[in-house]
Amino acid sequence: MRTIKIAILxxxxxxxxxxxxxxxxxxxxxxxxxxxxxxxxxLVNDINKKxxxxxxxxxxxxxxxxxxxxxxxxxxxxALGGIHPAYEYxxxxxxxxxxxxxxxxxxxxxxxxxxxxxxxxxxxxxxYEASVGGAIPGLTAISIPLCANSFTKVRGILNGTCxxxxxxxxxxxxxxxxxxxxxxxxxxxxxDPTADIEGIDVANKLSILxxxxxxTYIPPTQISxxxxxxxxxxxxxxxxKDGKRxxxxxxxxxxxxxxxxxxxxxxxxxxxxxxxxxxxxxxxxYVEGDLSGPVMFYGKGAGPFPTGSAVxxxxxxxxxxx
Numbered sequence: 001m002r003t004i005k006i007a008i009l010x011x012x013x014x015x016x017x018x019x020x021x022x023x024x025x026x027x028x029x030x031x032x033x034x035x036x037x038x039x040x041x042x043l044v045n046d047i048n049k050k051x052x053x054x055x056x057x058x059x060x061x062x063x064x065x066x067x068x069x070x071x072x073x074x075x076x077x078x079a080l081g082g083i084h085p086a087y088e089y090x091x092x093x094x095x096x097x098x099x100x101x102x103x104x105x106x107x108x109x110x111x112x113x114x115x116x117x118x119x120x121x122x123x124x125x126x127x128y129e130a131s132v133g134g135a136i137p138g139l140t141a142i143s144i145p146l147c148a149n150s151f152t153k154v155r156g157i158l159n160g161t162c163x164x165x166x167x168x169x170x171x172x173x174x175x176x177x178x179x180x181x182x183x184x185x186x187x188x189x190x191x192d193p194t195a196d197i198e199g200i201d202v203a204n205k206l207s208i209l210x211x212x213x214x215x216t217y218i219p220p221t222q223i224s225x226x227x228x229x230x231x232x233x234x235x236x237x238x239x240x241k242d243g244k245r246x247x248x249x250x251x252x253x254x255x256x257x258x259x260x261x262x263x264x265x266x267x268x269x270x271x272x273x274x275x276x277x278x279x280x281x282x283x284x285x286y287v288e289g290d291l292s293g294p295v296m297f298y299g300k301g302a303g304p305f306p307t308g309s310a311v312x313x314x315x316x317x318x319x320x321x322x
Contacts, residue, residue: 002036018077023039029312075315076089076093091111099127100126103128105132105205108131138287139209141297146295152254154214158301160302161189165183198227199225206220206250209252245268247266248266251264
């Protein structure tokens with residue numbers, strides 16, 4: 001059985017979970033791919049830092065060039081987070097002839113069109129199921145099973161932090177600041193929650209979804225955006241009186257003029273809206289196709305192992321074809 005050697009960039013929550021999935025699900029992955037998937041390198045900032053992840057028989061390095069120049073490494077999984085240097089690393093790997101998998105919506109949305117162009121020119125795979133919706137296989141469904149469709153709309157609840165905050169405000173009557181603190185304590189929100197609560201994260205994900213579903217790349221900086229930091233209990237109660245529920249929605253659709261409208265903002269959902277019952281840290285992706293009609297994908301949109309499972313799935317999909 002052939003062995004496919006890979007490298008993982010980053011050993012934080014997503015990179016660490018991905019490494020453990022590759023190690024612990026070795027037999028299942030081999031059954032699917034017909035190959036052995038072996039982690040040769042993991043890139044970290046500090047090679048002396050103590051970690052809880054199992055790294056036996058893996059080269060822990062802080063030298064990206066060692067990975068880039070190693071012809072044995074066929075697939076690189078990027079899990080660093082942030083735009084730089086993650087974007088430059090992915091671009092360099094593609095130019096060096098390596099397939100790339102990423103969970104990094106910020107870096108991907110920043111350079112999605114260019115990265116795809118390089119991958120296409122080189123005949124390589126660039127997969128990023130984990131970048132939107134964690135374990136939800138929405139991107140794969142849009143790209144493969146539903147590929148014959150012409151989509152007219154994509155929308156969703158795409159940020160677990162915001163959804164948790166709005167759910168708890170409605171359910172428990174807690175003010176925004178109280179719930180944000182609780183979300184941080186539970187690990188649903190970062191110490192600096194700006195990207196989440198100001199809608200930046202959703203704009204990145206909507207940019208990716210718009211490219212895949214509607215065929216047009218719209219940089220996240222060009223997407224109209226509003227977060228949830230202005231929402232108070234008065235807003236929540238007013239919506240409840242009308243039988244509605246506030247949610248942060250990312251939406252893109254083709255308008256009557258044939259152009260694409262993109263928006264991220266708080267929406268008061270009617271009870272019959274398919275996104276109405278998406279609560280807590282869960283996410284949902286909704287699309288409308290000319291053949292499929294409306295389709296919705298629902299599940300946990302974040303977390304190390306849900307996200308890591310999607311990264312591992314992309315790695316396996318590439319390995320199966322090598």
